[in-house]
Amino acid sequence: MLSPALYAIPSVKTQSLAGEERAVPLNEQIAGTFGYGALTAPPPRGRGPLRERPAVVAIVDYEGGARFPADQDSFLAEYFDTSATTAGAVLKRMGAPLRHVGGGTMPPIVQMSTAERALPEPQRVDLVAHRLVHDVFGPTLFMENLDLIVICFDNFSPDGGANRVGHVTVGIGPHAGAQLSITIAFFALAASLRTRLHEVLHSLGGIDVYGHDGNRNYRHSIMSSGAPGGDRETVLPDPWHRLAWQLTAPDIWEVAGYLHGMASFEVGLRAASNGAYPALLLWDAGHSATECLIVELRDNASTHDGLAVDSGVAPGFVLWLLSVDAAGIPVLRSAAPAEGNDRAILTVGSPELELGGWDPWVPAPGSVSVSTPQLRWLDDSPTGFSLTMTLDEAGAYASGTLRFEPFIEFAKAPVRLPLGGVP
Numbered sequence: 001m002l003s004p005a006l007y008a009i010p011s012v013k014t015q016s017l018a019g020e021e022r023a024v025p026l027n028e029q030i031a032g033t034f035g036y037g038a039l040t041a042p043p044p045r046g047r048g049p050l051r052e053r054p055a056v057v058a059i060v061d062y063e064g065g066a067r068f069p070a071d072q073d074s075f076l077a078e079y080f081d082t083s084a085t086t087a088g089a090v091l092k093r094m095g096a097p098l099r100h101v102g103g104g105t106m107p108p109i110v111q112m113s114t115a116e117r118a119l120p121e122p123q124r125v126d127l128v129a130h131r132l133v134h135d136v137f138g139p140t141l142f143m144e145n146l147d148l149i150v151i152c153f154d155n156f157s158p159d160g161g162a163n164r165v166g167h168v169t170v171g172i173g174p175h176a177g178a179q180l181s182i183t184i185a186f187f188a189l190a191a192s193l194r195t196r197l198h199e200v201l202h203s204l205g206g207i208d209v210y211g212h213d214g215n216r217n218y219r220h221s222i223m224s225s226g227a228p229g230g231d232r233e234t235v236l237p238d239p240w241h242r243l244a245w246q247l248t249a250p251d252i253w254e255v256a257g258y259l260h261g262m263a264s265f266e267v268g269l270r271a272a273s274n275g276a277y278p279a280l281l282l283w284d285a286g287h288s289a290t291e292c293l294i295v296e297l298r299d300n301a302s303t304h305d306g307l308a309v310d311s312g313v314a315p316g317f318v319l320w321l322l323s324v325d326a327a328g329i330p331v332l333r334s335a336a337p338a339e340g341n342d343r344a345i346l347t348v349g350s351p352e353l354e355l356g357g358w359d360p361w362v363p364a365p366g367s368v369s370v371s372t373p374q375l376r377w378l379d380d381s382p383t384g385f386s387l388t389m390t391l392d393e394a395g396a397y398a399s400g401t402l403r404f405e406p407f408i409e410f411a412k413a414p415v416r417l418p419l420g421g422v423p
């Protein structure tokens with residue numbers, strides 16, 4: 001168990017049966033249950049606090065492949081710039097800046113042979129790691145920088161990316177015989193910003209959420225599959241990843257009391273803006289201590305310091321179902337017989353409640369409100385409530401209101417909870 005200091009969130013709201021609001025300070029147990037800080041714990045579970053990260057950049061030019069631009073020095077300078085064209089820039093906007101190991105000098109270029117180009121992936125990854133340790137940086141750099149981010153531009157694929165672990169046995173020097181494992185974000189020079197950011201975020205502990213068919217949560221999480229668009233397009237992480245990286249400390253509403261009392265409530269929602277990434281967590285402990293519904297408002301016009309942060313999102317109200325294991329990580333869930341697994345952080349799509357569906361909840365033309373049918377949990381049991389979401393008069397998707405509407409036929413007995421949340 002992590003120390004409570006790591007779970008320092010401002011406050012968590014709950015609601016009593018009588019309807020008066022009380023503030024429960026630092027309700028770290030509930031947020032922690034759902035993964036708050038799960039990826040900021042020390043390795044191996046997380047990758048340490050989001051802060052400035054030393055980054056190593058390598059360029060691998062496989063002989064016989066496409067050539068890198070002649071101005072690769074300026075290309076790399078741009079990579080660490082604040083322009084909107086790089087994953088490094090987006091990380092800066094998310095509070096995780098990259099710092100070039102060596103203080104700004106351009107990294108060496110590692111040349112590969114034609115024969116090496118033909119190697120299968122595991123050997124190729126190990127080879128790159130070996131070159132970095134033995135020919136370029138030396139083993140000490142890697143042994144002393146557990147949080148090191150290694151970014152490898154290569155031309156092995158036309159426009160793809162991958163994140164792989166290379167394994168190296170140090171052959172020379174005082175550390176001879178030591179075993180090193182180096183996590184490397186690979187991408188082709190032509191890879192989109194979105195792909196680059198996705199691969200670098202794997203190095204920070206991010207997990208794929210594109211699910212059994214490769215297309216779940218499409219356009220609503222950087223850790224899902226790619227969206228069409230230019231190099232500058234990106235999307236925010238899903239709310240579980242934002243919890244896990246401590247970018248989002250959601251208000252938590254315990255809804256069991258509302259179901260019993262048949263009271264509805266309204267609460268405001270805002271889209272991301274200038275480093276704030278809000279979300280609302282609805283939790284019915286009478287259903288499950290480890291499952292919840294998350295509601296957020298996503299706006300493709302969201303900015304941070306004037307830079308777009310969610311330009312590739314399909315805007316609207318986005319509902320998510322989240323189910324976590326004891327470590328706060330989304331569980332693997334069978335999608336359907338023989339269809340494979342989904343991570344249980346899944347959008348609830350409009351209008352059919354499709355899990356991982358592409359369509360957010362948006363008002364019909366001429367309207368400012370949209371309502372769900374009664375929502376369902378991951379096991380398809382009824383939640384006992386629906387939601388009506390309304391955009392502010394200002395229009396667009398910057399802010400709105402969520403109205404919680406319970407159904408009497410699914411009212412449950414009140415659940416007594418210890419002060420502070422989960423038992």
Ligand SMILES: [Zn+2]
Nearest residue numbers: 198202207208
């Ligand atoms: Zn991935």
